[in-house]
Amino acid sequence: MKRVLVGFAAVLLLAPAVSIAGASKPTITIENPGECIAPAEEMRRNHMEMLKHQRDRTLRQGIRGESASLNGCINCHASKTTGSVTGKGGFCESCHSYAAIKLDCWDCHQPKAGKKHATAEEVKP
């Protein structure tokens, strides 16, 4: 048992060294530089919590216009070449693929900026 534990500890100690050597850091391009809704350190650590709480308030309580929103993210962070935050080198995807976290927000939400939303007035005959 003791040997197993020692072996496990050795793996834990080695693991960071291996990952640092093996993977290159993600490159993040900010297309529209400016002030985000919170400092970068806070955004990096807490953006998922901000979005999660905001989405529940918006969807379930109908509170609209809060600072954190996926549409807000893409307005600043969508790539100027692809128009999207997903895909290779996309703002969201570059970090998420580095961290090996599956990104499924954009299965339902539109990842491209500036996609026009046709209004009911336009379809009126």
Place this chain on the structure above:
Amino acid sequence: MNEPQDKSRRGFIGTAAAGVAGLGTLALAPGLHLIEVTQANPTGAPSQGASSKIRWGMLIDTAKCVTGCDVCVKACATENGINETLKDPRQGSQWIRKIDLKDPKFDRTFSLPMMCQHCAEPPCVDVCPTGASFKRADGIVLVDRHTCIGCRYCMMACPYKARSFVHQPLTEQNPEVPRGIGCVESCNFCVQRVDKGLKPACVESCPEGAMLFGDLNDKNSEIAQRIAREATTQVRADLKLNLGVRYQGI
């Protein structure tokens, strides 16, 4: 979930958070705060949200609804980004559909749009195992896709066949109307428009003015006045679901 249940506890936490914020940001590490201080919205204050004082409803006059016209269905598809090319046409999402009816005895024919009836006692909400199917404080019944597991129990429970399931990956959603594979969806009274003070797309588009949208709880609203004055019908009223959508001439 519609409204906070334990107000005193929330109030205390809020006060405590405000106190901490007043002392300065309590940071454990860069970016790691003990209590997250909500950022002010730079573009203006967030809206108040859905109110239980309002109950949104719709009144559809079948005498004005034209057989063969599907402008409302098209407007719904445009507004909500229902534009996918289907592998199997039977799998298409129907948030609203036109139904042609005929009285076999007298050959009377008429047409009506059918969609989610926004029940006050929705069976889809009763059966949902995850709480994804829910009713907002203002009576709009909708699906929280974040918690929907796609079991389709609500589709079985709905007496109006109002819900659809998305079978294939989608890419051309409208920014304000997220929808995607593996979730159940249905008419939500164009909640993104209603929250802006607009009418649902189908109501806005109807060339005959056959659809009326408004607050059933407001006695002075046009819809409440007409329901008080004229005969209206709830489809399958025997189920006692207290529908938000009412019809005339059926």
